[in-house]
Amino acid sequence: MTESIALLVFFTHLLVAFFLLNIHSGNQLSNRILAVFLSATAFDISNFIFTSFYGAHLNLDMFRANFSVFTAPILYFYVKSIVYSDLKLKAKDLLHAIPFIIVCLIFIPRFHLEGDIAKMAFYNNHEPLFEVLFVHVVIYLQMFIYLALIFKKLNRYKLTVLNNYSDIEILNKQWLSNFMMVFLIDFTIVLARNIIKFTELQGLLNLLTTLMMVITLFFVCWILWQALHNPSIFQGISSKVKSLEPKKRPQNPSDVVIVDVNEAQRVLSTIKCHMSLNKPYLNPTLNIDTLAEQLNIPALKISTVLNHHFGQHFFDFINSYRVKDAADILSLKSNKQKAILEILLEVGFNSKSSFNTAFKKNLAVTPSQYRKERLND
Known part of the structure; x- marks a missing residue:
């Protein structure tokens, strides 16, 4: 045998x-x-x-x-x-x-x-x-x-x-x-x-x-x-992209970015203002380099501010805006017949599974539960 x-x-x-x-x-x-x-x-x-x-x-x-x-x-x-x-x-x-x-x-x-x-x-x-x-x-x-x-x-x-x-x-x-x-x-x-x-x-x-x-x-x-x-099952990234581990000192001197608290607050305010006015997070492929070009702020500085000063990854920061937009849409009775798939695509997500994961992480309930609770109020 x-x-x-x-x-x-x-x-x-x-x-x-x-x-x-x-x-x-x-x-x-x-x-x-x-x-x-x-x-x-x-x-x-x-x-x-x-x-x-x-x-x-x-x-x-x-x-x-x-x-x-x-x-x-x-x-x-x-x-x-x-x-x-x-x-x-x-x-x-x-x-x-x-x-x-x-x-x-x-x-x-x-x-x-x-x-x-x-x-x-x-x-x-x-x-x-x-x-x-x-x-x-x-x-x-x-x-x-x-x-x-x-x-x-x-x-x-x-x-x-x-x-x-x-x-x-x-x-x-x-x-x-x-x-x-x-x-x-x-x-x-x-x-x-x-x-x-x-x-x-x-x-x-x-x-x-x-x-x-x-x-x-x-x-x-x-x-x-x-x-x-699915022959392209695993999408790779460039080896040149920096991980910027939080609370760890960069080994390469060129990676060192010193941002004081006041500068960090200014950068964050600039980012938040851009988010509110231009909604770049609606682009599902948005990355930190694209955002850096839009704001004319170095990508490493943005990442440093989010990580070291506010304890958030870029990924979570952007998806928090997407989830907020989705929550607002789900709360309106006029959108009661709107499919969740349509909503998630509208706010910048690519799939239902990723949307559900991010939504539950931010609001502790699923999109369906959130809609039911809001519309029953």
Whole structure:
């Protein structure tokens, strides 16, 4: 059964990888990196299918087993490629291959330079040898490090969006969050399986192997489904856009903007006056750079005033105006027959879900509840 599932997983991964390499929509770089990730996974499990072949080519089999060291770096670059729309791979990125090179070098003396009999004895040794333990430590240690970097990158992305954009759709990381969750589940099962591999619990090992294959199959089928239905599923931002973390000192001196309380009040008054008179928030794609051009005030100063002096992200500040306009429209009996979808589009939102989220955050009730309460007064 495990072999059959492995065969299905192997060819499905290669099929989806081929599809991603040839799709001409969405983020081309992220599609290619994901294709590499899926191909690497297919290569990793190919030993379940081509057992005899690898048995005759033990050096290649060891290379295959050690290639999983690349999984974490590939995943990291995939996340970077969908977070930053302008990401370009550089020569220095090859430094991420150093752990793989070290792992390969460690196996040269007692494996690659030995004969087939010694290699088989190495494979059949039930005691965890130094080289094997070292590889497992490297794989899982670097996986934890890269996962920490990934979640730090996602948190920075979220903060950057909140401080520079007013469109909640660009903040939609649900697909990526689900992607990471499924990967973590699969990674946990692989970790447990590799620990049990050094015990006598063969039945549990077989069960975890089958479970790993099933989840991996689900994973790739889900990716294919998403790619077919929404190839541009994750919108990236420029890596040059600053996150401006509140209450933290900028590392780059050019990012330092000192605004005293009086200046902050003046800037805020200017912004509020512009909001009332010109209603720029009605533009659903309004961002901080556009507002800065309209006011002739540096974007970083606007962000500093909102964050450091008034404790608000640009995202929340703009949407508070949209929600207020929507609340005013919902309160009028003359608008009783007006659809909520029409209202949310009118005040600058792009979707009903984003409108409901922002409305409830500001007024603690849904738009429908608010309308019902107001019209019944």
